Amino acid sequence: MQVQLETLSGLERRMSIALPMAAIDAQVAERLKRVARTAKIQGFRPGKAPAKIVEMNYGAQVREEVLGEQVQQGFYKAAVEQKLRVAGYPRFESVDAAGDAESFKFAATFEVYPEVVVGELAGKDVEKANTPVTDAEIDKTIDILRKQRTRFNHVERAAAEGDRVIIDFKGSIDGVAFEGGSAENFPFMIGQGQMLADFENGVKGLKEGETVSVTVNFPEDYHGKDVAGKTAVFDITLKSVAEAQLPEVNEELAKQLGIADGDISKMRAEIRKNVEREVKRRLTARNKEAVMQVLLDATTIELPKSLVELEVGRLMEQARKDLEQRGMAMKDMPLPADLFTQQAERRVALGLILAEVVEANKLEAKPEQVKAMIEEFADSYEQPEDVLSWYYASPDRLEGPTSMVLEDNVVEFVLSRANVVEKELSFDALMGNNGQ
Template identity: 40%
Template structure:
């Protein structure tokens, strides 16, 4: 087999491969002989069909099958011989496939880039340090009480935190616009569900009051026709309701999975969950900084094939989030541009972290994997069964191992980086940020 390879541009390679005709012919003959023992043709006894007849009837199809398989086999033999690592599937272009002549074809593909990691000692990380105090727990329980509370109609003016039932009609230039009207709509004042000024404009109104609000849509509003547009909303208040918070009792505690433990046990459970959430949030903030720093410190070319594959993965994930409502929809309604930036980031990170794993010889620590599984299981009522399930399900266990491996990579980078601790509040730490990858 003869192989020649050239760099066309960046990571793209063009490989010309020639396979001796004898290899093709030998495999075709072998398959035809085997077929001759099995085929049934009118006028011939089973297994007694002449080789010439078998070749006439099946030769072309068998040769086409063999050529396809040998092109696939020889491609991977060639990249092994040339010590190149393809990123994605090659585009194959046959050049010579005529019987009796050497097979020749061209494979165009991308290769994985060569990655040289920068010195991680230049990376600076701020590690948030916080704890869950009694005030944090009390605030969280207050949120739970509101979530489980009820709304009681009151005869007074509406204030922030109240729920109003309203009818409203939105107009732009005197004409109603799509989606700008509703009847008997419940709205919690202060929820920021509506455009700026809408909810504040209702405060002070009582049941039966009508008011016209002169407002403007934000400049970054998702509807192009309404971006920055001046509009009016005629609002009529039907009812005003105030929230009555749920009582702290056994029925309330049971709704959060805490039975027969009383208020003290409930508060302890809430604090334990918040502490776990705090630790995860702090780790994620550190991880995000590490990932951003690694990307900033290391330039690496990304194979287009890998980005395309990641885009498809992200698109499929979004369709899964849509649930049953997405069934039957054409996935092309979500264009590549929606995912390109995130896909490129994930591919770059994958290449860089992969190099860290390779250079530092990191593998998932079995004890840390077990600890992670037990941490996940601790949130269920039957943790032992959950642990057993994970260790009996290879796919789920591999997902945990991948997460642990990523954490170990972060630990390796942090060991070389400059890490400064910063005292923060519980709320500051759990404030949502961009994910690490």
């Protein structure tokens, strides 16, 4: 096998390879013999057709198969001999071998993995967030759980903040009704921002059966362009008022939340455990993102276009499946690749950088780390041992936890080298509650 390698650009290479035709012919002949044993050709019993007839019927197909295999094997053998780390898939093309009947020549164009040199981490600032979980956070979580179990009781009084009301309304602009401006038996809660403030204020103080005309000024940036910036008059009739009643923090609530004996202290302990688990998960993700950004900022790397294209394809397919699961028909709807290019480049870059950091600093995931990761994950299930058994039933299932441990190891390594800036993050900011 003759091999010639040339550099086309930074990471792009072209390899020209000549394979001995005698070896290819020998493989074709051998495979045709195997085909002949079972070949079904009209006029002959299976396996009894003459060799020439078998070659006439199957020769072209067999030769194409053998050539394809020889090209693949020849390329990867040459890549190993040349000590090349091939990125993505090569593009093969045959080369005109006029006057050389003894060789089959082809060329492969491909990219190689870049040399990754991680930048200096000392002196780089990495923000590490911390969020304490106090009794106040537990109380707040209990309030959320209570609100999720709110009951509404019909009352005979004027509508007030926090009530759920049912109304009929008709809206008009300059005396003309507009689309979406009318409804019957429409429910909403006062004070939740479901309706514009002018509208809600008009409902407050009404009793069942009462009607009022309310002037509502739509803001300029209102999502309904037809009414944005305009003034409408709504005739509103209140049909029902229901008062919100939150469950008491008592034995009954504890049982509803899974505490069999209704012990409130056990309920609070279980809620604290769940809250602390979620806080840890979010902090880990946030701090990991900060570390990944530092690695990206510190490292200059040329990305193989083939790997980026593969990642774009994966992201597009994932997005397509997500949209289909939401009920959107995506069969004939194209997704622009440009939407995913930046994310794909970031993921490819991080993959290469993380692999280098792990290898260079021997940060491999230890079995006990992987087991601890799975146990922590399984702890949120009713039967943790079943989750543990499921993961260890197949080596493939350990790939996810192993990758997570590797990332955690990289995070700890970077934090030990960089300048860590501690930041206390409020519970609401971490959970995205906006103070609610």
